[in-house]
Amino acid sequence: xxxxxxxxxxxxxxxxxxxxxxxxxxxxxxxxxxxxxxxxxxxxxxxxxxxxxxxxxxxxxxxxxxxxxxxxxxxxxxxxxxxxxxxxxxxxxxxxxxxxxxxxxxxxxxxxxxxxxxxxxxxxxxxxxxxxxxxxxxxxxxxxxxxxxxxxxxxxxxxxxxxxxxxxxxxxxxxxxxxxxxxxxxxxxxxxxxxxxxxxxxxxxxxxxxxxxxxxxxxxxxxxxxxxxxxxxxxxxxxxxxxxxxxxxxxxxxxxxxxxxxxxxxxxxxxxxxxxxxxxxxxxxxxxxxxxxxxxxxxxxxxxxxxxxxxxxxxxxxxxxxxxxxxxxxxxxxxxxxxxxxxxxxxxxx
Amino acid sequence: xxxxxxxxxxxxxxxxxxxxxxxxxxxxxxxxxxxxxxxxxxxxxxxxxxxxxxxxxxxxxxxxxxxxxxxxxxxxxxxxxxxxxxxxxxxxxxxxxxxxxxxxxxxxxxxxxxxxxxxxxxxxxxxxxxxxxxxxxxxxxxxxxxxxxxxxxxxxxxxxxxxxxxxxxxxxxxxxxxxxxxxxxxxxxxxxxxxxxxxxxxxxxxxxxxxxxxxxxxxxxxxxxxxxxxxxxxxxxxxxxxxxxxxxxxxxxxxxxxxxxxxxxxxxxxxxxxxxxxxxxxxxxxxxxxxxxxxxxxxxxxxxxxxxxxxxxxxxxxxxxxxxxxxxxxxxxxxxxxxxxxxxxxxxxxxxxxxxxxxxxxxxxxxxxxxxxxxxxxxxxxxxxxxxxxxxxxxxxxxxxxx
Numbered sequence: 146x147x148x149x150x151x152x153x154x155x156x157x158x159x160x161x162x163x164x165x166x167x168x169x170x171x172x173x174x175x176x177x178x179x180x181x182x183x184x185x186x187x188x189x190x191x192x193x194x195x196x197x198x199x200x201x202x203x204x205x206x207x208x209x210x211x212x213x214x215x216x217x218x219x220x221x222x223x224x225x226x227x228x229x230x231x232x233x234x235x236x237x238x239x240x241x242x243x244x245x246x247x248x249x250x251x252x253x254x255x256x257x258x259x260x261x262x263x264x265x266x267x268x269x270x271x272x273x274x275x276x277x278x279x280x281x282x283x284x285x286x287x288x289x290x291x292x293x294x295x296x297x298x299x300x301x302x303x304x305x306x307x308x309x310x311x312x313x314x315x316x317x318x319x320x321x322x323x324x325x326x327x328x329x330x331x332x333x334x335x336x337x338x339x340x341x342x343x344x345x346x347x348x349x350x351x352x353x354x355x356x357x358x359x360x361x362x363x364x365x366x367x368x369x370x371x372x373x374x375x376x377x378x379x380x381x382x383x384x385x386x387x388x389x390x391x392x393x394x395x396x397x398x399x400x401x402x403x404x405x406x407x408x409x410x411x412x413x414x415x416x417x418x419x420x421x422x423x424x425x426x427x428x429x430x431x432x433x434x435x436x437x438x439x440x441x442x443x444x445x446x447x448x449x450x451x452x453x454x455x456x457x458x459x460x461x462x463x464x465x466x467x468x469x470x471x472x473x474x475x476x477x478x479x480x481x482x483x484x485x486x487x488x489x490x491x492x493x494x495x
Numbered sequence: 496x497x498x499x500x501x502x503x504x505x506x507x508x509x510x511x512x513x514x515x516x517x518x519x520x521x522x523x524x525x526x527x528x529x530x531x532x533x534x535x536x537x538x539x540x541x542x543x544x545x546x547x548x549x550x551x552x553x554x555x556x557x558x559x560x561x562x563x564x565x566x567x568x569x570x571x572x573x574x575x576x577x578x579x580x581x582x583x584x585x586x587x588x589x590x591x592x593x594x595x596x597x598x599x600x601x602x603x604x605x606x607x608x609x610x611x612x613x614x615x616x617x618x619x620x621x622x623x624x625x626x627x628x629x630x631x632x633x634x635x636x637x638x639x640x641x642x643x644x645x646x647x648x649x650x651x652x653x654x655x656x657x658x659x660x661x662x663x664x665x666x667x668x669x670x671x672x673x674x675x676x677x678x679x680x681x682x683x684x685x686x687x688x689x690x691x692x693x694x695x696x697x698x699x700x701x702x703x704x705x706x707x708x709x710x711x712x713x714x715x716x717x718x719x720x721x722x723x724x725x726x727x728x729x730x731x732x733x734x735x736x737x738x739x740x741x742x743x744x745x746x747x748x749x750x751x752x753x754x755x756x757x758x759x760x761x762x763x764x765x766x767x768x769x770x771x772x773x774x775x776x777x778x779x780x781x782x783x784x785x786x787x788x789x790x791x792x793x794x795x796x797x798x799x800x801x802x803x804x805x806x807x808x809x810x811x812x813x814x815x816x817x818x819x820x821x822x823x824x825x826x827x828x829x830x831x832x833x834x835x836x837x838x839x840x841x842x843x844x845x846x847x848x849x850x851x852x853x854x855x856x857x858x859x860x861x862x863x864x865x866x867x868x869x870x871x872x873x874x875x876x877x878x879x880x881x882x883x884x885x886x887x888x889x890x891x892x893x894x895x896x897x898x
Contacts, residue, residue: 195619197619198621260632271611271693274690274694275612277535279535281697283697286695287698287885291654292654292888296756296888303753308751308886309662312602313652314634327669352610352628355625390641390650392646394645484632484634486650
């Protein structure tokens with residue numbers, strides 16, 4: 146036996162629901178329709194006082210209608226990132242399963258993936274600390290913790306099953322799906338939500354601007370629900386690459402090549418790629434490795450902007466929508482992550 | 496699944512021996528904070544690590560060495576010790592991907608703080624800030640560790656607050672047990688940072704006296720920093736390559752406490768679930784567990800909830816279970832706590848002692864168990880360690896002495 150991952154867990158579960166929040170709206174359908182149209186969302190410039198650089202942002206529109214479950218007490222004072230995460234998660238789960246979980250009839254786990262976390266409250270809390278520690282808000286601080294959004298999700302669901310928050314780069318969502326399928330294969334639960342979410346703040350907007358002046362900072366969430374019980378619209382993960390970690394012995398380009406080699410699939414006729422990144426070296430790595438791709442491709446970043454930890458989640462949601470629409474039978478989701486790893490998978494009609 | 500190597504760095508010292516000596520005596524290793532200005536906080540003391548030994552020889556480039564932040568240094572000290580102790584040579588690491596599972600709660604928060612202050616102080620200034628943005632991310636620290644060891648396996652970072660380190664070891668354990676990998680390096684780390692320190696201070700969770708877990712008059716915790724890492728592998732592989740075996744990992748349980756974002760269920764419901772799950776997987780009863788390294792933060796609500804959970808878990812045999820909290824000695828290491836405390840269990844099992852909690856003056860009535868307050872010798876064959884975090888993340892590991 147070699148020290149590499151076995152892939153038996155891929156048959157353990159299918160993606161049976163998905164959801165998204167993005168600058169295109171509060172649903173997976175709006176993300177897919179807009180990306181298919183090829184028309185980027187409207188952006189606007191934002192600039193702090195004091196000579197800070199002007200940044201370009203794309204904002205999530207106002208929620209058209211607040212669902213009843215959003216009145217859950219824990220959500221009154223929580224962060225934007227938590228609200229995005231929960232909305233995408235409930236869309237992915239669906240109301241019927243949501244109610245079953247709340248009643249204790251369905252045991253599900255939660256895996257939350259993020260790169261920046263709760264940046265708005267973190268920035269506000271730290272400003273208070275520097276100003277006067279004795280007045281720093283004890284309400285803000287607990288919400289700055291990386292796993293606060295996933296904690297609120299489990300609380301909303303009344304689910305005491307395993308709940309992990311994984312911090313990683315823009316490809317982390319794919320690694321999150323891998324772990325969820327392992328949990329289901331191991332019989333730890335009857336289903337698992339994988340969610341990623343980010344929120345914008347001038348702090349992260351200006352950080353992105355350092356890597357590319359034309360970068361568009363975005364926010365939102367993506368979610369999938371994995372179940373061992375397939376449905377009519379189920380999407381199977383037929384191939385999953387290893388998460389190829391960058392380092393002194395593996396460049397992003399080499400990592401992307403290894404990932405691509407693992408995903409060879411003659412039937413795949415759509416590539417949901419990650420092109421549109423601000424970081425030139427990472428962008429070039431992905432572009433060069435996939436330049437020979439002849440079939441159709443969708444590049445969600447070019448439409449909505451940089452979603453950091455959400456990006457591979459949005460790519461996954463697009464792939465699921467494409468398969469559900471019947472336009473495609475087999476789709477490759479490929480992510481050359483911003484700063485950690487390259488990972489990908491092949492999704493097919495279940 | 497066995498542990499063939501362990502590394503530890505805390506305010507008690509750098510490495511296995513210094514920590515074994517200190518925890519055996521129950522020595523307190525809290526000191527005045529020098530890393531940041533804490534003069535405006537209610538508390539000015541923490542378990543700050545003193546780097547009094549050079550960084551071990553590692554495979555980082557000169558540029559990487561120059562960029563190492565405090566959290567990465569903690570990781571590299573512990574990671575290097577774990578790999579060296581496991582007698583895993585460079586060739587083995589190069590030939591097979593070595594998965595790394597890490598837990599942290601704040602990563603390199605101090606780098607993020609520095610970025611914020613530069614951005615607020617000079618909004619127009621952009622030079623040199625890319626470095627902050629890259630180094631701030633926890634996976635950059637993980638990459639430093641991997642590169643330092645010459646490893647090229649997948650890296651996973653769990654941020655389940657104070658349970659993170661135990662979760663990381665538990666996931667690595669399960670991945671080996673289920674045949675997904677042959678070995679893995681796992682553990683946790685956190686470095687002191689002003690924002691986190693101020694956060695606990697704002698919650699009035701920091702002790703203004705001494706951290707006294709399970710004392711009736713406890714008034715909070717002390718924060719600490721450090722790292723603990725273990726090399727996990729299949730028993731047959733360890734035996735085949737003649738590796739030392741420090742302990743067997745035999746059970747891992749995780750559960751989610753829904754009671755409140757920062758407060759545990761008062762009866763310890765979720766803690767009980769994670770303890771029961773870990774023991775069920777390990778195939779041990781409460782009567783077989785001799786010692787519990789408790790989460791034991793020293794805050795009024797946490798200790799009583801954990802105490803209730805231990806009572807319910809142990810039943811009639813509760814008086815026979817030895818319990819202590821090593822957070823009294825080195826503080827609460829947050830995302831690193833679960834892993835460091837697992838390594839402390841290894842120190843105890845291999846050194847035949849129980850690490851005492853020496854700061855207690857008046858025992859809380861919840862302590863119907865044997866709360867160890869003075870240095871004690873004991874041959875430990877089966878131990879359990881609890882880790883509970885913000886957000887309701889609960890994790891328990893069960894370790895047994897090697898066969």
